[in-house]
Structures are given as structure tokens and as C-alpha cells.
Amino acid sequence: MGVPAVAMVTSAFDELATSTAFKKGMPGLRVTFTPHPITGRTTEESNVYLKGKDPITGKPMLEEVVNGLRDKLAKQDKQAGEIEREERPRFLTADTADNLQQMFHDKMWTDGLPVILPTEEKVKAMLKGTSHAPDEVVGEMRPSGPHEAWKYTVEMVAVNAVMAGAKPEYLPVILAIAATGQTSLVSSTSSFARMAVINGPIRDEIQMNSSIGALGPFNQANSAIGRAWTLVSKNLGGSGTPGSTYLGSTGNPLNYGNMTFPEAEESLPEGWEPLHVQKGFKKDESVVSIFSGWSFNTIAWFSPLPQQDVIKNWLTHFFSFGTGSATIIVDPIVAVELNNNGFKTKQQFAEYLMEKSANPGWLYWSTHQEEYKKAKEGVEPFASYLKLGETAEVPVSRYVRRAPPPGAPAGMPPRNPVEVLAVGGGTNTYWSGGDFSYVSGASIDKWR
Amino acid sequence: MKIVARWLVSAFVIASTVWAGIVTAADGKITVMNPRGIMPAIKQIPMAERPDSLDGKTIYIVDTKFANTKPFVDALRDNLAAAYPKTNWIGVDKVGGYIQDDPNLWAEIKAKGHGAIVLLGH
Numbered sequence: 001m002g003v004p005a006v007a008m009v010t011s012a013f014d015e016l017a018t019s020t021a022f023k024k025g026m027p028g029l030r031v032t033f034t035p036h037p038i039t040g041r042t043t044e045e046s047n048v049y050l051k052g053k054d055p056i057t058g059k060p061m062l063e064e065v066v067n068g069l070r071d072k073l074a075k076q077d078k079q080a081g082e083i084e085r086e087e088r089p090r091f092l093t094a095d096t097a098d099n100l101q102q103m104f105h106d107k108m109w110t111d112g113l114p115v116i117l118p119t120e121e122k123v124k125a126m127l128k129g130t131s132h133a134p135d136e137v138v139g140e141m142r143p144s145g146p147h148e149a150w151k152y153t154v155e156m157v158a159v160n161a162v163m164a165g166a167k168p169e170y171l172p173v174i175l176a177i178a179a180t181g182q183t184s185l186v187s188s189t190s191s192f193a194r195m196a197v198i199n200g201p202i203r204d205e206i207q208m209n210s211s212i213g214a215l216g217p218f219n220q221a222n223s224a225i226g227r228a229w230t231l232v233s234k235n236l237g238g239s240g241t242p243g244s245t246y247l248g249s250t251g252n253p254l255n256y257g258n259m260t261f262p263e264a265e266e267s268l269p270e271g272w273e274p275l276h277v278q279k280g281f282k283k284d285e286s287v288v289s290i291f292s293g294w295s296f297n298t299i300a301w302f303s304p305l306p307q308q309d310v311i312k313n314w315l316t317h318f319f320s321f322g323t324g325s326a327t328i329i330v331d332p333i334v335a336v337e338l339n340n341n342g343f344k345t346k347q348q349f350a351e352y353l354m355e356k357s358a359n360p361g362w363l364y365w366s367t368h369q370e371e372y373k374k375a376k377e378g379v380e381p382f383a384s385y386l387k388l389g390e391t392a393e394v395p396v397s398r399y400v401r402r403a404p405p406p407g408a409p410a411g412m413p414p415r416n417p418v419e420v421l422a423v424g425g426g427t428n429t430y431w432s433g434g435d436f437s438y439v440s441g442a443s444i445d446k447w448r
Numbered sequence: 449m450k451i452v453a454r455w456l457v458s459a460f461v462i463a464s465t466v467w468a469g470i471v472t473a474a475d476g477k478i479t480v481m482n483p484r485g486i487m488p489a490i491k492q493i494p495m496a497e498r499p500d501s502l503d504g505k506t507i508y509i510v511d512t513k514f515a516n517t518k519p520f521v522d523a524l525r526d527n528l529a530a531a532y533p534k535t536n537w538i539g540v541d542k543v544g545g546y547i548q549d550d551p552n553l554w555a556e557i558k559a560k561g562h563g564a565i566v567l568l569g570h
Contacts, residue, residue, distance in 0.1 A: 002496055003561055004496050029495070043523050046519050069498065069499075073498060078494045078497075079492055079494060080491070085490065091479050095477050119478060150488070156486075159483045
């Protein structure tokens with residue numbers, strides 16, 4: 001900016017504020033901390049805070065702000081040039097296996113569970129899973145938009161694949177996930193989760209499980225690939241240090257395996273295309289698709305209602321942080337039932353959900369203040385909605401197509417607010433629904 | 449016979465160790481590869497010189513517009529104005545959400561202001 005500046009941040013983010021200032025090149029940035037949280041505080045409460053002290057430094061808050069703008073700078077604050085960073089040797093200092101295992105935990109290079117120590121021999125064996133050179137740069141990844149991005153090579157991905165317990169034949173899938181640049185540990189206070197769906201021939205080649213228990217811990221490939229994504233995100237994407245590069249308030253249990261599974265393509269009813277084909281890839285291509293969201297419900301509800309109405313009614317009342325996107329994962333026998341009920345494609349079913357699902361009254365009116373005002377003034381159609389009662393369903397769907405994000409390639413179609421996938425062993429008419437949305441897809445074949 | 453047995457035991461131990469992929473040195477230590485990626489270089493930005501006094505100066509109070517924090521931002525402006533009346537405190541909203549850049553506002557502050565307080569979140 002070129003003028004004196006002071007940042008004010010709530011005290012829960014002291015580590016984030018100071019580490020970000022360092023990474024952005026201003027380690028001496030003056031920061032004043034307020035009590036946490038500030039959101040929702042009244043003017044009176046704010047006045048009490050402002051007449052008090054910075055909870056981190058203990059200095060009077062207003063004085064500290066003003067001093068930050070006018071006090072003489074230290075010599076180091078005026079310096080330019082490169083800031084020294086932690087070195088990155090290719091090999092770590094030799095130690096016993098137990099000590100190294102503990103060091104990996106202490107440095108937060110694991111997911112809290114024991115890892116396979118990445119000896120050079122194991123990494124060399126892992127690298128046999130790809131034709132790509134070890135020093136080829138795969139991509140870059142960051143914890144979230146404002147954070148710095150780290151780069152990584154094929155060898156670095158292989159190191160983390162070893163640690164996760166992957167086999168060399170899984171490496172192209174892990175490289176494809178890494179190449180998307182999508183962290184599985186998004187840094188947001190809202191505790192994001194991520195999901196990786198595998199399509200194409202590689203599913204059978206590496207014996208992934210798309211049948212009974214596909215979403216659970218019952219298959220080496222499903223589990224190890226999902227775990228590798230966590231380790232890649234932490235160690236190569238700079239993510240996952242609570243307080244500085246991970247801020248999820250409660251954390252999310254889905255982050256453990258990152259919901260990594262193959263779609264049950266062979267069990268799809270006629271006319272239902274696999275996900276990667278829906279997204280423009282060829283059927284014989286192997287592809288990984290990344291989804292982002294927060295939560296899933298798992299449901300089987302036996303009633304006289306047809307499945308599509310049960311799912312539609314659930315979707316109307318499903319509430320989470322993400323209320324504008326949904327992914328429905330159906331067991332193949334549910335897919336067949338939906339197909340028999342007239343939904344000849346996945347997209348047709350998705351369109352039905354977009355069109356027919358509604359809004360719970362409390363949610364609609366609390367998030368549509370303008371419409372509420374109009375309803376009170378008798379403006380239609382809002383007045384009619386409100387006549388049904390403030391808690392009655394409002395016949396307006398939350399699942400509407402949204403414009404592509406800023407910077408998206410020209411011609412990119414609007415984002416699909418409802419995705420439908422099939423996985424499971426057909427032991428019962430179960431389905432899962434959640435607030436996940438499709439982020440991107442990447443070729444696995446490119447990394448063979 | 450004993451020598452053959454010892455040799456077989458030793459061979460088994462060595463083979464097992466190699467099989468496990470961990471070739472131990474004589475001191476029981478092993479070498480492993482670094483799992484970390486490549487951090488970008490950081491170029492330090494020199495901080496702007498501070499004035500001796502804020503009297504007669506214009507300071508922008510930039511609201512990054514995190515949800516439901518307006519009362520605090522306004523209270524900050526009012527408290528500063530009461531405590532430091534010789535300084536001109538101007539409250540402004542940054543464009544977009546809290547992570548969106550606003551180069552036009554930064555240019556305005558540089559042209560018309562002498563400093564800025566940028567806040568807040570959560």
C-alpha cells in the first residue's frame with residue numbers, strides 16, 4: 001500500500017496472522033488483536049472491548065493501534081531482500097526407525113497414525129508405478145486461496161505414497177490427485193471435507209472396491225489412496241497445521257480417508273453414464289474427480305413413497321453449511337429403482353431434484369430478508385408463500401445452476417448443483433446425500 | 449553344525465531386514481527421504497516509514513466486511529475519533545468478500561491517506 005498500516009485480527013487467529021505476515025514478506029507487520037469472536041457483538045460490547053487490552057499482547061488496544069501507525073520502525077522492518085526459509089534436504093538425518101517415526105509425528109508430517117518410513121529403496125520401488133521422471137514437477141497446492149502455494153515433484157509424491165502404505169500401481173492415481181492442486185485439508189473455520197471418485201479401467205487394475213462397504217475401511221487401494229491425499233496435502237501442499245494452515249473449528253472425520261472410492265460403473269442401469277463420461281472424458285479413460293463439501297447422511301427409509309420422493313423430501317430439509325449443492329450417492333439397486341421409475345439418465349434425476357425440492361420455511365425466510373419484507377407488504381409470490389406459515393415449505397429450490405467461478409475458461413458450462421453417483425454392493429436400498437459439489441477432474445492415464 | 453546354524457540365522461535376519469526395505473547401519477540408524485514439498489521464496493517488503501504524529505493526518509479504517517462485525521468497526525472509528533480528535537478517521541468498505549483484493553482502494557489510500565487500519569473477521 002505504501003503507507004503505514006495496522007491489521008486488527010481476533011485473538012483466535014494470532015498464529016495465522018503472524019505466519020501470514022511472514023509469508024507475505026512483512027514479518028514485522030503491526031497487528032492488534034481483539035477478543036474473539038467479534039461477529040455478533042453489539043456496539044456496547046464493542047466499546048468495552050476497545051477500551052480494554054489486546055488479549056495477546058496485554059497492551060491497551062487503541063493505544064497499540066495508534067502506536068503501530070506512528071512509532072519508529074526497527075531496522076529489520078525496513079529491510080528488503082530474500083527471507084531465509086527452512087532448508088529442504090532430499091534426505092533426513094539418519095536415526096533409529098522409532099525416533100524417525102516419532103519425529104514425523106512431532107513435525108506433523110503424518111495423519112496421527114504410524115507411517116511407512118520412506119527409505120530410498122521404497123521410494124525407488126514406488127517410482128516404478130509411473131513412467132514420469134522423479135524430478136518432474138507435478139503441480140502446486142495451497143491450503144486455501146490466501147495462502148502460499150508449495151511445489152512438488154513426482155519423487156516427493158512417491159515419498160508420501162510410500163508413507164501412506166500405497167502400492168506402486170496406485171501411484172498414477174495419487175499423482176493425478178496431486179496434479180489437481182486440490183488440498184484435502186482446506187483451511188477454513190468451517191471444516192471442509194473432500195472426496196475423490198475414481199472412474200475407468202484403473203479401478204479394476206488396482207482392485208479398488210466399489211461394492212459392499214466401498215465407502216468404509218475395507219480395501220487397501222481405496223484406503224491408501226485416500227490417506228496419501230491427506231499426506232500430500234500436509235507435506236506437499238503446506239496444509240494441515242492447526243492454527244496457521246488449518247482452521248477448521250471442529251475438524252471433519254471425513255478427512256481421514258477423504259471419501260476415496262471408485263464408482264460402480266458396471267452396476268449402473270442402462271442410460272446412466274459414469275461420472276467421468278458425464279464430465280466429458282471417454283469411457284475407457286481412467287479419471288479422478290474431486291468433490292468438496294462438509295457432510296453426508298446415510299439413509300434407507302422404507303415407505304410407500306417412491307425413492308425419488310424420499311430423496312427429494314430429504315433434500316428439501318437437509319441443512320448444513322453448504323446449502324446450494326448436493327451429491328447423492330445411491331446403491332446400484334436404488335439406481336435401478338430410479339431408472340425403473342422413469343429416470344433414464346442421472347442428469348434427468350438431478351434435474352427432478354433441482355426442480356421439485358423446496359426450502360424449509362425457517363431457512364428460506366431467515367436467508368431472504370428482502371423477500372420476507374415483500375411478503376409482509378403483500379407482494380407475490382412471497383405473500384402466498386408466507387400465508388402457508390413461517391415454518392411451512394417454500395416452493396423454491398436451493399439447488400440452482402450457478403455461473404462458473406471468476407477466471408474459469410471461456411465456454412465453461414454453469415456448475416451443476418446436484419450430482420448423482422452410484423456405489424455399493426446391493427445388500428439394501430441405501431443411499432447417501434450430502435452437500436458436496438464437483439470441483440474438477442484429472443486424467444490418471446497421463447501419470448501411468 | 450553350529451556354524452551352519454548361526455550362518456542361517458544371520459542370513460535370515462539380513463534377508464528379513466532387506467525385505468522390509470530398511471537397510472540398517474551398524475548403529476541401528478536408517479536414512480529416509482524428506483516428505484516435504486518446495487516452499488516458495490519470500491521477498492521482504494520494507495515497511496512504510498511512520499510519521500512523528502498522527503495529528504492532521506488521514507487514516508482509513510478498512511472494513512473487510514466479515515459477517516456481523518459492522519458494530520465493532522464503527523465503534524473503533526468512534527472511539528479513535530474521540531480519543532484522537534486531531535486525526536481524520538475515515539471508515540471505508542473494501543469491495544467484495546473478505547478475501548477479494550481491492551487495488552483501487554489501496555491506490556486511493558496511498559493518494560489521499562497517511563495510513564490504514566485493516567480489519568477484521570470472525
